[in-house]
Amino acid sequence: MAANPAKAFTITSKLLCLLALLLLASCNDNNQGPGIPNVPVSEQINVNSQLYPRLRQDGGYAYLDGGYKGIIVVRQNANLYLAFERACTYDPTAASPCGRVEVDQSNLFIIDSCCGSQFNFQGGVMTGPAVYGLRQYRTALDGSLLYITN
Secondary structure, three states: OOOOHHHHHHHHHHHHHHHHHHHHHOOOHHHHOOOOOOOOOEEEEEOOOOOOHHHHOOOOEEEEOOOOOOEEEEEEEOOEEEEEEOEOOOOOOOOOOOOEOEEOOOOOOEEOOOOOOEEOOOOOEEEOOOOOOOOEEEEEEEOOEEEEEO
16 A cells, blocks of 8 residues: 655644744843843944943943843953843843842853852853843944943
8 A cells, every 4th residue: 555645744844843832942142031022222332432441441341221130241252242231131120220130240250149150251151049140132343343232
């Protein structure tokens, strides 16, 4: 008895559609910290400005007022700047100053001093209790102007 090619194609198509739906469902923002409100971000700074002296060296950083609890900009190198939401992904709704990250005094990592979560300068979790990395915003450098958006 020969198999029906049309029936086999239909079953294969249904399985592929189901797999595609599962993959799409896994591509949501949950890896960026549940509970952080998605607020509009559209910032522009001059990275050579006297307002941001630390952004003139690799590993330097600056705090901005945008985002949900603020934005931290980190210079990776002269052509690459990363921008992160300052809300800690462990408890982003905690009352100020808790739930808000800052660069540690050692200048080696980013920390929420209330829960103790530590993040590297690429936004990844180094130690918990946070399990999600910092929410990252898009950056684009045009000359000395850095655009930060979501």
